Amino acid sequence: MKRIAVLLFNLGGPKNPEDVQGFLYNLFADKNIINLPFGVRQGVASLISSRRAPSAKKNYAHMGGGSPILKETEAQAQALEAYIAANTKGIEAKVFIGMRYWHPFIEDTVREIDAWGPDEIVLLPLYPQFSSTTTLSSFQAFQKVYAGKARVTSVCCYSDNAHFIKAHVDAIQEKIGTLKQPGHYRLLFSAHGLPESIIARGDPYQAQVESCVAKIMTGLGNPIEHSICYQSRVGPMKWIGPSTDASIQKAGADGKSIILVPIAFVSEHIETLVELDIEYAHLAAASGVKDYIRLPALGVNASYIKALNDEVLKAIGSGDRVVGDHNCGKCHSFCPKRGAA
Numbered sequence: 001m002k003r004i005a006v007l008l009f010n011l012g013g014p015k016n017p018e019d020v021q022g023f024l025y026n027l028f029a030d031k032n033i034i035n036l037p038f039g040v041r042q043g044v045a046s047l048i049s050s051r052r053a054p055s056a057k058k059n060y061a062h063m064g065g066g067s068p069i070l071k072e073t074e075a076q077a078q079a080l081e082a083y084i085a086a087n088t089k090g091i092e093a094k095v096f097i098g099m100r101y102w103h104p105f106i107e108d109t110v111r112e113i114d115a116w117g118p119d120e121i122v123l124l125p126l127y128p129q130f131s132s133t134t135t136l137s138s139f140q141a142f143q144k145v146y147a148g149k150a151r152v153t154s155v156c157c158y159s160d161n162a163h164f165i166k167a168h169v170d171a172i173q174e175k176i177g178t179l180k181q182p183g184h185y186r187l188l189f190s191a192h193g194l195p196e197s198i199i200a201r202g203d204p205y206q207a208q209v210e211s212c213v214a215k216i217m218t219g220l221g222n223p224i225e226h227s228i229c230y231q232s233r234v235g236p237m238k239w240i241g242p243s244t245d246a247s248i249q250k251a252g253a254d255g256k257s258i259i260l261v262p263i264a265f266v267s268e269h270i271e272t273l274v275e276l277d278i279e280y281a282h283l284a285a286a287s288g289v290k291d292y293i294r295l296p297a298l299g300v301n302a303s304y305i306k307a308l309n310d311e312v313l314k315a316i317g318s319g320d321r322v323v324g325d326h327n328c329g330k331c332h333s334f335c336p337k338r339g340a341a
């Protein structure tokens with residue numbers, strides 16, 4: 001039996017209030033997040049993380065002081081491992097978790113994978129849309145420490161994967177089916193934002209967000225109006241828009257209720273449970289939005305787990321260094337498919 005290690009990448013989050021500042025430091029010290037020279041970047045990261053920690057701790061306090069992201073990711077890892085075991089003959093797959101900014105760190109998991117001794121490793125980000133700030137950053141953290149001999153294949157992105165699209169179409173359809181007056185609602189697809197400068201450098205994230213929303217709307221048959229917006233802005237730079245807060249206010253002004261769909265997050269954490277469920281729920285009420293419905297992140301949704309399984313199988317069978325459901329290799333400077341065989 002071929003032994004396949006699947007390494008799920010995610011951001012990670014603090015376990016308790018004492019971890020918050022260290023977690024923020026790791027995030028802001030990443031050159032993919034703040035593009036400053038070594039040394040200067042670490043100084044800036046110290047400053048920002050110490051200034052941001054008190055307000056961030058207050059937000060994490062809404063979730064008991066820490067992030068649920070590891071538990072959520074563990075559930076996804078178990079679901080994927082069970083799905084592969086039940087549906088694929090001839091391979092023994094073990095699913096590992098590597099977080100970018102908090103425990104279990106990618107660097108530590110690489111040692112565990114080495115000890116397990118796989119024939120092949122599949123790097124699978126829990127980010128359907130590729131961004132240099134998330135997926136590329138995780139690939140680089142892996143490459144920095146991996147010195148083993150197993151073949152490594154990276155899944156670049158899978159926002160166009162048919163099972164991923166179906167997961168969203170089904171969840172939205174089910175919700176719309178419960179509404180008395182669906183025409184009174186607007187679908188808001190909310191994704192984590194990025195500074196405009198990162199998109200200008202060639203990051204395909206926004207294009208992939210837009211492309212998968214178009215596919216979801218086609219799958220739904222365009223039953224109600226929709227728009228795309230970007231949340232979680234940090235710092236003074238100009239970020240891509242429209243912002244989720246402005247889009248909520250606009251829906252209120254237009255007399256529309258809201259079905260909010262997290263389109264770039266696949267688990268529950270501070271950005272969904274606090275920003276969307278507390279801050280934006282208040283904003284919606286204050287903006288005259290009659291009904292504000294937030295759909296859950298996909299989590300262990302059966303179609304989403306199928307999408308992950310699909311990507312693993314494509315990776316194993318491909319013989320490619322990078323696999324992904326898109327053609328951005330030719331047009332986006334960050335795409336790891338560039339120069340790939």
Ligand SMILES: C=CC1=C(C)c2cc3[nH]c(cc4nc(cc5[nH]c(cc1n2)c(C)c5CCC(=O)O)C(CCC(=O)O)=C4C)c(C)c3C=C
Nearest residue numbers: 011012013014033056067069131133134192234264269270
């Ligand atoms: C699509 C996923 C994500 C992208 C793209 C992304 C970019 C990005 N994030 C920050 C700054 C912060 N992000 C924070 C939390 C956070 N971010 C993501 C995902 C993406 N980030 C997740 C899943 C989480 C939750 C982590 C958890 O606790 O479970 C935070 C911490 C929270 C806060 O203080 O607001 C920061 C800071 C930047 C600057 C950025 C792109 C440049």
Ligand SMILES: [Fe+2]
Nearest residue numbers: 011192232271
């Ligand atoms: Fe973030």
Ligand SMILES: [Fe+2]
Nearest residue numbers: 156328335336
């Ligand atoms: Fe790509």
